[in-house]
Amino acid sequence: MGSDRIELLQGTLDLIVLRLLRPGPANGWDLTQSIQVVSKGALAVNYGSVYPALRRLEARGWVKARWAASENNRRARYYELTAAGRKRLGVEREAWERFSRALGLILQAD
16 A cells, blocks of 8 residues: 655645744744644655745745744744735635646546
């Protein structure tokens, strides 16, 4: 029997990170754990993927970063959505929902 894990489609990690930052700031470790928990283990993303995504989102102005102490009192970089990031999340979410509906129609076609 194969793995129940799903491979991420190109571009979906940015959407996932933006969505997970919506409630408030998080560091990279928190995000990797949240992805696994929220997806009920279906998605496992490693740090090597999350940090480049965060840097890419920061370069686009969709997240901002600051240094702060983590729960275990270590220095960590925390990321949070900017106003532009919130707007982009809405755009990306709408695009994903349109794509998902279209794909559903194709998969249900006889």
